[in-house]
Amino acid sequence: MSIKTTLATGMLLATVGTSAMAQSLVYCSEGSPEGFDPALYTSGTTFDASSHPVYNRLSEFKVGTTETVPGLAESWEVSEDGLSVTFNLRQGVSFHSNADFTPTRDFNADDVIFTFDRQGNSENPYNQVSGGSWEYYSSMSMPELVSSIEKVDDYTVKFNLTRTEAPFIANMAMDFASIVSKEYADAMMEAGTPEMVNQAPIGTGPFTFQAYQKDAVIRYLRNDNYWGDPAKVESLIFAITPDASVRYQKVQAGECHVMAYPNPADVADMQSAEDIVVMEQEGLNVGYLAYNTQMPPFDNANVRKALNMSIDKQAIIDVVFQGSGEIAKNPIPPTMWSYDENTVDDEYNPEAAMEMLAAEGVEDLELKIWAMPVQRPYNPNARRMAELMQEDFSKVGVDVEIVSYEWGEYLERSSDVDRDGAVLLGWTGDNGDPDNFLAVLLGCDGVGGSNRAQWCNEEFDAVIQEAKTLSSQEERTALYEEAQAIFKDQAPWATIAHSVVFMTMRPEVEGYVVHPLGGHIFNQVGLSE
Amino acid sequence: MLNYILSRILTFIPTFVGVTLISFGFIRVLPGDPIIVMAGERGMSDARYAELSAQYGFDQPLYKQFWDYLTGVVQGDLGNSFVTKRPVWDEFFALFPATLELSICAMLFALALGLPAGVIAAVNRGKFFDRALMSTALIGYSMPIFWWALLLIIVFSGNLQWTPVSGRIDLLYYFPDPTGFMLIDSLASGQSGAFKSAVRHLILPTIVLGTIPLAVIARQTRSAMLEVLGEDYIRTARAKGLSTGRINGIHALRNALIPVITVIGLSVGTLLAGAILTETIFSWPGIGKWMVDSIFRRDYPVVQGGLLLIAVMVMVVNLTVDMLYGVINPKIRKR
Numbered sequence: 066m067s068i069k070t071t072l073a074t075g076m077l078l079a080t081v082g083t084s085a086m087a088q089s090l091v092y093c094s095e096g097s098p099e100g101f102d103p104a105l106y107t108s109g110t111t112f113d114a115s116s117h118p119v120y121n122r123l124s125e126f127k128v129g130t131t132e133t134v135p136g137l138a139e140s141w142e143v144s145e146d147g148l149s150v151t152f153n154l155r156q157g158v159s160f161h162s163n164a165d166f167t168p169t170r171d172f173n174a175d176d177v178i179f180t181f182d183r184q185g186n187s188e189n190p191y192n193q194v195s196g197g198s199w200e201y202y203s204s205m206s207m208p209e210l211v212s213s214i215e216k217v218d219d220y221t222v223k224f225n226l227t228r229t230e231a232p233f234i235a236n237m238a239m240d241f242a243s244i245v246s247k248e249y250a251d252a253m254m255e256a257g258t259p260e261m262v263n264q265a266p267i268g269t270g271p272f273t274f275q276a277y278q279k280d281a282v283i284r285y286l287r288n289d290n291y292w293g294d295p296a297k298v299e300s301l302i303f304a305i306t307p308d309a310s311v312r313y314q315k316v317q318a319g320e321c322h323v324m325a326y327p328n329p330a331d332v333a334d335m336q337s338a339e340d341i342v343v344m345e346q347e348g349l350n351v352g353y354l355a356y357n358t359q360m361p362p363f364d365n366a367n368v369r370k371a372l373n374m375s376i377d378k379q380a381i382i383d384v385v386f387q388g389s390g391e392i393a394k395n396p397i398p399p400t401m402w403s404y405d406e407n408t409v410d411d412e413y414n415p416e417a418a419m420e421m422l423a424a425e426g427v428e429d430l431e432l433k434i435w436a437m438p439v440q441r442p443y444n445p446n447a448r449r450m451a452e453l454m455q456e457d458f459s460k461v462g463v464d465v466e467i468v469s470y471e472w473g474e475y476l477e478r479s480s481d482v483d484r485d486g487a488v489l490l491g492w493t494g495d496n497g498d499p500d501n502f503l504a505v506l507l508g509c510d511g512v513g514g515s516n517r518a519q520w521c522n523e524e525f526d527a528v529i530q531e532a533k534t535l536s537s538q539e540e541r542t543a544l545y546e547e548a549q550a551i552f553k554d555q556a557p558w559a560t561i562a563h564s565v566v567f568m569t570m571r572p573e574v575e576g577y578v579v580h581p582l583g584g585h586i587f588n589q590v591g592l593s594e
Numbered sequence: 595m596l597n598y599i600l601s602r603i604l605t606f607i608p609t610f611v612g613v614t615l616i617s618f619g620f621i622r623v624l625p626g627d628p629i630i631v632m633a634g635e636r637g638m639s640d641a642r643y644a645e646l647s648a649q650y651g652f653d654q655p656l657y658k659q660f661w662d663y664l665t666g667v668v669q670g671d672l673g674n675s676f677v678t679k680r681p682v683w684d685e686f687f688a689l690f691p692a693t694l695e696l697s698i699c700a701m702l703f704a705l706a707l708g709l710p711a712g713v714i715a716a717v718n719r720g721k722f723f724d725r726a727l728m729s730t731a732l733i734g735y736s737m738p739i740f741w742w743a744l745l746l747i748i749v750f751s752g753n754l755q756w757t758p759v760s761g762r763i764d765l766l767y768y769f770p771d772p773t774g775f776m777l778i779d780s781l782a783s784g785q786s787g788a789f790k791s792a793v794r795h796l797i798l799p800t801i802v803l804g805t806i807p808l809a810v811i812a813r814q815t816r817s818a819m820l821e822v823l824g825e826d827y828i829r830t831a832r833a834k835g836l837s838t839g840r841i842n843g844i845h846a847l848r849n850a851l852i853p854v855i856t857v858i859g860l861s862v863g864t865l866l867a868g869a870i871l872t873e874t875i876f877s878w879p880g881i882g883k884w885m886v887d888s889i890f891r892r893d894y895p896v897v898q899g900g901l902l903l904i905a906v907m908v909m910v911v912n913l914t915v916d917m918l919y920g921v922i923n924p925k926i927r928k929r
Contacts, residue, residue: 089765091765096887099677099678099679100678100679100680105679107632107634107636195679196674196676196679197649198632198646198649200632200633200636200638203638203639203642204633204636204637204638260679260680263679264680276768278688278771278879279685279688279689279879279884280689280873280877280878280879280880280883280884281692281761281762281877281879282761282765284768302765304761304765304877305877305879306760306761306877307874307877307883308760308874308875308877310744310747311744311747311759311760311875311876311877314747314748314751314752314759314760315759315760317752318751318752318755318758318759320758320759320760320761320765470625471624471625471626472626472631472890473625473626473627473628473630473631473892474625474626474627476630476631476633476634476635476637477627477630480637490635491635492635505636514637514639515635515636515637
């Protein structure tokens with residue numbers, strides 16, 4: 066943001082004064098974004114500040130669901146062999162402008178091709194700009210999946226794939242696929258300031274970026290030329306407030322309208338407060354304890370099941386989640402399609418567990434439980450969780466040692482195939498597709514990596530691989546239900562909990578919907594008089 | 595005096611190299627690989643890991659990495675943050691004015707209350723005032739910053755609603771910030787009420803950050819004053835019939851100031867350390883929180899560069915303090 070724009074808007078706001086504030090929605094956010102080009106980053110805090118207000122994608126997640134709906138593409142067709150997807154682009158969509166850039170043309174196929182080419186093509190002049198680490202593009206296997214992107218005409222783009230990939234449309238709705246303006250990128254490259262694409266974003270979204278002061282505030286103005294339903298407030302302000310208690314104080318004092326991530330300990334107080342509204346929804350996540358299924362005796366499914374039966378999950382929900390979680394019985398969360406309601410969870414029964422262990426000839430078992438050193442939505446206090454499990458396991462004669470490492474070390478060592486012990490970890494979904502949980506966390510490809518149970522079950526793997534190739538959600542659901550049954554039978558993890566996400570707001574906030582994918586989206590949020 | 599200043603500046607060079615080495619080594623001694631931390635639960639392929647290692651220069655031997663860093667520093671290039679991809683230099687100077695403004699206010703607050711408190715305690719040695727002030731100072735010194743901050747927020751912002759909860763200025767005000775000092779920029783903006791809002795936002799963080807230096811200054815002033823008050827020349831002054839105010843204010847305090855100024859110089863480090871917590875709680879956009887976040891993310895360039903710049907600031911402040919000795923005590927100046 067140049068000084069010129071800042072001055073101009075400053076003067077505007079100064080003259081508009083309080084009436085402008087009446088139309089401003091203030092969101093107490095938990096941290097500073099890493100930047101404003103969503104493809105460069107992986108954190109939800111960055112996506113809240115960039116991809117949701119400023120950008121659009123070819124397909125979009127309908128707010129409040131994991132269903133994909135048309136975005137900058139009005140429609141799409143998947144070829145019969147599933148190896149190409151053609152997007153028909155929306156016409157008459159204009160990009161934002163700022164003091165340094167005014168678009169001369171509408172959004173078209175060139176922008177789509179540029180958006181992905183800069184991430185996948187090392188020859189693209191933007192490939193190395195702003196650090197050039199396109200982590201999501203890479204972790205969603207896009208380099209291997211997309212063989213080429215063709216411009217059929219100005220408003221038609223064809224993606225050629227190397228294999229059929231059912232979650233592809235959902236991938237296109239993810240933050241890393243936010244469409245950036247090629248014209249803006251070219252202009253900034255010519256001006257010698259290519260990093261401005263990341264610092265002063267230009268998108269097609271419902272809000273235009275106005276100004277950012279690190280660790281303090283981000284300001285947006287309503288995009289009056291928005292192609293979709295215009296935003297309900299004139300301006301959106303992120304008041305960056307890292308401390309959860311302070312965020313709550315600010316909401317109470319009327320300094321913020323909405324806040325995310327309340328302290329679990331404050332939730333009961335918030336729910337009983339008259340002038341505070343608390344919304345809640347199960348998060349799209351799962352917290353688990355992954356055994357190393359390649360190390361005896363944990364290579365025996367009956368031993369794993371016996372251990373699962375020793376864990377008092379309700380106590381964990383009460384103590385660790387302080388009620389803000391629910392018991393997990395499947396590896397995918399209940400908000401996700403194909404979740405199998407009929408799964409019967411392992412019963413908490415220490416006596417039966419002891420008998421099962423004895424029947425398998427397991428005596429004087431020793432187990433290390435790895436407790437994460439950090440707080441995560443799916444596990445707010447891993448150390449405490451491990452202590453509760455230690456107590457539970459001691460009741461069935463299993464001696465537990467709790468170990469922990471620095472977070473980077475933890476992630477690295479827990480991936481080792483010969484890891485000693487069971488590891489507490491979890492996952493938050495990216496695109497609402499079951500494949501994003503089941504294949505990433507439990508597929509054979511993930512052994513030695515994101516599959517912390519080191520579990521490669523041929524039957525399970527065949528089912529999830531087949532599901533990936535089908536386009537019918539009904540057929541995929543049947544396969545994923547089958548996969549969940551195999552998982553439950555083989556018990557590579559003890560599924561612990563799905564956390565509940567709370568959003569705290571003032572009563573004048575209207576139209577806020579908790580998004581299952583975890584983003585905080587204010588496009589259709591208004592304020593009552 | 596000039597020679598003295600030059601010799602002090604020359605001692606900067608080995609200290610500077612030492613600090614560069616320590617800041618480079620410190621973050622690398624900590625366990626945790628920045629690339630793995632960056633990838634999170636998601637993890638990454640070995641090929642991608644190797645690619646990023648090469649990109650960040652981690653595939654080079656450590657001495658080579660240090661040499662590259664040192665040559666960069668000498669040329670004024672502290673590298674780019676792994677996280678935001680922006681130059682460390684730009685980030686530091688965008689955030690530093692906020693920390694400096696808060697630290698100056700906290701120090702002025704500590705001096706304004708600490709010096710008189712120390713003097714009053716000393717001249718009333720053993721009496722009620724002395725005990726009350728010194729007990730309060732001890733409490734102030736021992737108070738955990740986060741607890742003190744939250745207590746003040748709950749009472750003054752929550753219950754009494756006298757002060758805003760956090761931030762540097764009301765979000766209603768929006769103006770360019772050429773200096774980064776909110777008090778100056780708000781005055782320059784000409785917007786009515788902006789300066790008042792900036793002052794109101796400064797009150798609680800200033801009190802919280804200034805509490806420990808206040809306690810230290812009060813205690814140090816008291817003990818220095820007590821020592822001076824026992825000197826022969828004070829007795830002579832009394833015998834000559836000078837007023838108590840003149841004896842305490844002119845003859846005693848000025849001579850008691852040397853150790854107090856040393857403490858003020860050393861408090862700069864304490865202030866910057868305290869700023870980390872204070873800034874986090876009050877959402878104050880300064881370098882304290884920036885550094886802590888960077889350590890957790892293993893953002894090597896930011897930790898190295900930030901530590902180096904902070905160390906240079908502390909060195910400059912201590913040099914200035916040494917110069918001040920000369921102003922206060924001519925004996926030092928002549929040496």
